[in-house]
Amino acid sequence: MSAQTFTLGRAIRLFLLSFGALIFLAPYIFMISTAGKAQSDIFSSSLSLIPQHWSYIANFTKALTRVSMTTLLWNGVVVCALIFVFQVMIAIPCAYAMAKLKFRAARLMMVLVMLGLLVPIHATALPLYVAFDRMAVLNSYFALVAPFTISVFGIFLFLQFFRAIPDDLIHAARLDGMSELGIIGRVIVPNAWPAITAFAIFSVVAHWNDLYWPLIVISNQTYATPPLGLLYFRAAEAGDDYGALMAATLIITFPLVAAFLLAQKRFVEGITMTGLKG
Amino acid sequence: MSALSLRGIHKSFSANQILKGVSLDAGENEFIALVGPSGCGKSTLLRILAGLESADGGEIVVGDRDLSPVPAADRNIAMVFQSYALYPHLTAAQNIAVPLVMRNLTRLQRLPLVGPLMPGQRKAIANIKREVRDMAASLKIDHLIDRKPGQMSGGQRQRVALGRAMVRRPAVFLMDEPLSNLDANLRVHARGEIVELHRRAGVPTIYVTHDQAEALSMADRVAVMIGGSLLQLASPQVIYDDPQHVEVAKFIGQPRINLFASQAAPDGTVAFGDIRLRSAEKLTPGTPVTIGIRPEFVAVNRNGQHGLPARIDRVEFLGSEIILYCRLDAIGETVIAKLSPAEGTGLAVGMSVRLEFAPDRLFVFAENGRRLPSFPMSADVALETANG
Amino acid sequence: MAEVIAIPSSFGKATTRSAAERHESRTGWLLSMPAIVLLFMFILVPVAAVILMSFTDYELGYTGFKWVGFDNYADLVTNRTFRRSLWNTTVYTAIVAPVSIFMALGLAMLIESEGIGRSFFRTAYFLPVASLLVAMATVWQYLFHPTIGPVNALLRLADIEGPNWLGASSYVLYGLSIIGVWQSVGFNLVLFLAGLTAIPRELYAAAHVDGARSAFDRFRLVTWPMLGPTTLFVTTISVINAVKVFETVKTLTEGGPNKASEVLLFTIYQEGFVYLRVGYASAMTVVFLIILVILMFLQYRIQDRQVHYT
Structure with missing residues (x-):
């Protein structure tokens, strides 16, 4: 049907798709171009993409010195990694118990999970903030990570996945003498990699990009995550040095975009899986 | 139309x-x-x-x-x-x-x-x-x-x-x-x-x-x-x-038709055991051909002298019929025979039997798979052709 | 006779089974205990606390509080900022959700029917989803800059004087909406693509044979109904995400100019974490939660009635 004939309809289709793609990619193109422009270039010729005075080094130096980019990125990595590890360690045993063990709380848990799916961090932020303030744990990794250690969505996703694992496999493992923890470690987890990767992508994208909670609990640069750090940087630059601002933006956007470009297929699979089941 | x-x-x-x-x-x-x-x-x-x-x-x-x-x-x-x-x-x-x-x-x-x-x-x-x-x-x-x-x-x-x-x-x-x-x-x-x-x-x-x-x-x-x-x-x-x-013959029929590779004899006929077939087309001696016969036209002769000697490899009882897998002693090929339960009683794996083929039910196929119209020659006609 | 034998044996079975059951139940409890504790600690108790606090005049930094009944809610009804904020959120959602859904559906069908460039196009449209929104918002701020921004520079080429997209109160919601659409199309697109691939090819063949001549006929007969579940899900997610708009507002406009871009989460954030009026902000949060509950409830209802075919 495709690939052989070049009809008018097909030309229109390709034009629409390419034009749309160009618009969607335009912010990235301008980001890369502006990050290399000197202040004078930015003000004189906003439509030319090639900088007249190459200022990549100057802009990147500014971006790297005003705010400690490495600290920001490091914080981002630490926070996302901690959140993900806790989420998985807590959600998998729970989902396994709900899917494969008979116990009275399983049904109650299901109700709680469905309720929990409704509640975003924005709804629980106030009391958590008050509590953290009382406990004097604001401005810490603990404050950034703790509320997300429980992922109701993770439990839900793993539950769906584990239900599809045949009971016979678990019975066989029990007959082979494995404990329940052994079954989780040696039977369930190795079979659940697709679900775990999908959840990893979902979790990392969500928490790497989250601004709301870090903005509330963090008030200094030591623990700032990438989005928060960028806010500080904007404040420090008073917003008008677009060259440096774009350089900083580029640095901060780069890790996740690069990860996406490298593992696109996984990303798309992950989003599809978490999306359609969530 | x-x-x-x-x-x-x-x-x-x-x-x-x-x-x-x-x-x-x-x-x-x-x-x-x-x-x-x-x-x-x-x-x-x-x-x-x-x-x-x-x-x-x-x-x-x-x-x-x-x-x-x-x-x-x-x-x-x-x-x-x-x-x-x-x-x-x-x-x-x-x-x-x-x-x-x-x-x-x-x-x-x-x-x-x-x-x-x-x-x-x-x-x-x-x-x-x-x-x-x-x-x-x-x-x-x-x-x-x-x-x-x-x-x-x-x-x-x-x-x-x-x-x-x-x-x-x-x-x-x-x-x-x-x-x-x-x-x-x-x-x-x-x-x-x-x-x-x-x-x-x-x-x-x-x-x-x-x-x-x-x-x-x-x-x-x-x-x-x-x-x-x-x-x-x-x-x-x-x-x-x-x-x-030959592909049609192979695809249609359950169990599958028996096929044997052979070649035209020096007199242009095709021989299978003591049966001789003459093709409507003239065959040059040595032309490779395939001979086919459906399992229901293979008969088992337990103690007579006629037919090709074979051993029973496997017996499948299917209720209304019995399927027999035999190995021909002479060429080692497997022949499938379909018998009625009455004909099959007492047959067991390992027994030696003789297999008889209905002469008018043998098909001859050319090397390219095409069917060659053929008819069996009675023993004396065969003798005549051989002598003449 | 048989009964006599059956009774003791079934007794024996019952006791051993219940021991196994007890063990299984205990394991179940143990495995789900951490999740249950955290679920209470970080979700259920805080939600209850928000609801309770919404009936108090609690402010952070002050000791003690008074129960004020429904005063906070009564106040919200007349609070102009809050009403403005609800209205702005509604307008934003009414633009971003439908546009991003139909744009994604259209693009997904174009990509699906086009043989070449499939993965390139998918990547291009999906890239914004994987990008840090706060960072990309900064880029958009530059693009939208009234004097040096490329958007208005382009418009100037066509002799149009572009507006101050993020600085004029009559345009700021549209500016933010454009960013919102840009950011969410890719996500919807990927879901629609998955939905389209899942439609059995034979249904389209049947539609051809049944006389569905035009592409539009086949869309109505096969594509649209078969995408029903995907569309419903995409719609729910899009609406909820639009209601939760915060990052772009916080980064680019701080609710301004003149409260023209005040949105629900931003107002809650300001009240609760900047002015520290926790009780009052809690009442707003409860309103926000009720909106989410209504949206989810609608989704379940429609799902039960309409889009499930089996």
Whole structure:
């Protein structure tokens, strides 16, 4: 049907798709171009993409010195990694118990999970903030990570996945003498990699990009995550040095975009899986 | 005059030749089963006929009109799909009504909201409803009419699919393995029903299947397709008793026909044990040929002197018949024999027996697979030829 | 006789089974205990606390509080900022959700029917989903800059004087909406693509044979109904995400100019974490939660009635 004939309809289709793609990619193109422009270039010729005075080094130096980019990125990595590890360690045993063990709380848990799916961090932020303030744990990794250690969505996703694992496999493992923890470690987890990767992508994208909670609990640069750090940087630059601002933006956007470009297929699979089941 | 004819249909997917010039004629009311192993191109042929795929070359003539350039929607050819392809969001009645709605209502009449305002729409819809009800009644699915496909059994879905195909009185009726999703019992029952429906509809029908029992039991004529070519098109009995190609002989018949490689003797005849066959065509000595015989024409001789000595390898008791797997002592080839239970009593693995072959049931095939017409020579005639 | 034998044996079975059951139940409890504890600690108790606090005049930094009944809610009804904020959120959602859904559906069908460039196009449209929104918002701020921004520079080429996209109160919501659409199309697109691939090819073949001549007929007969579940899900997610708009507002406009881009989460954030009026902000949060509950409830209802075919 495709690939052989070049009809008018097909030309229109390709034009629409390419034009749309160009618009969607335009912010990235301008980001890369502006990050290399000197202040004078930015003000004189906003439509030319090639900088007249190459200022990549100057802009990147500014971006790297005003705010400690490495600290920001490091914080981002630490926070996302901690959140993900806790989420998985807590959600998998729970989902396994709900899917494969008979116990009275399983049904109650299901109700709680469905309720929990409704509640975003924005709804629980106030009391958590008050509590953290009382406990004097604001401005810490603990404050950034703790509320997300429980992922109701993770439990839900793993539950769906584990239900599809045949009971016979678990019975066989029990007959082979494995404990329940052994079954989780040696039977369930190795079979659940697709679900775990999908959840990893979902979790990392969500928490790497989250601004709301870090903005509330963090008030200094030591623990700032990438989005928060960028806010500080904007404040420090008073917003008008677009060259440096774009350089900083580029640095901060780069890790996740690069990860996406490298593992696109996984990303798309992950989003599809978490999306359609969530 | 034929109601449907295909002439030299070609189709390739990239370098892969799927159909190598297939020609076929079907008469009014004729039920043709298109049978072949999977990948032989039979489904592609059906899809080309329906207009879902375009052929690289060839003609499709229905009545006396060449349909090749006509899109599927305008061909008036109905099709029952292997998965039934019922629209899951529509009820049985709505599914059956789709072809009528698409044909009998104008584009504007079909629109929601605007449609009911168009002149004539109400009358057209009333007609459609009546036709759908009649069709459902004749298929005995009136009680299912408001159910969706998800709430029906496989057999019920199959009837709805048949109803959807028949309701618009198509010029040609195509079926793509419509019974393959039913369980074994239902399948045998449904065969009779489809044949009956075909008789009532009176439209040429092409029925694709990979199941030879279905093809032989249902069709007026069976078309055997192998490797993109139509090897034989004939009545079920002729296909079975008189295969024109070694592949046809191999594909049709259960258990499989016995085949032996051989070559023409110096006098141009073909010898098999003490049987000699003369071909209608003159064979040069040494020409490789294949000899075939169906298992039911192999007889077991327990203690006589006639026949080829063999040992029994395996005995399968199937109730109404016994299948025997024997190894010929002379050439080590396996021969399958089909016996009645009475003939087979007392036979056991390891026994030595003699196998006799019905001389007038031996087929000779040329190296290219073509059947060579042949007849057996009586012993004295054979002697004469040898001497003379 | 048989009964006599059956009774003791079934007794024996019952006791051993219940021991196994007890063990299984205990394991179940143990495995799900951490999740249950955290679920209470970080979700259920805080939600209860928000509801309770919404009936108090609690402010952070002050000791003690008074129960004020429904005063906070009564106040919200007349609070102009809050009403403005609800209205702005509604407008934003009414633009972003439908546009991003239909744009994604259209693009997904174009990509699906086009043989070449499939993965390139998918990547291009999906890239914004994987990008840090705060960072990309900064880029958009530059693009939208009234004097040096490329958007208005382009418009100037066509002799149109572009507006101050993020600085004029009559345009700021549209500016933010454009960013919102840009950011969410890719996500919807990927879901629609998955939905389209899942439609059995034979249904389209059947539609052809049944006489659906035009692409539009086949869309109505097959594509649209078969995409029903995907569309419903995409719609729910899009609406909820639009209601939760915060990052772009916080980064680019701080609710301004003149409260023209005040949105629900931003108002809650300001009240609760900047002015520290926790009780009052809690009442707003409860309103926000009720909106989410209504949206989810609608989704379940429609799902049960309409789009499930089996």
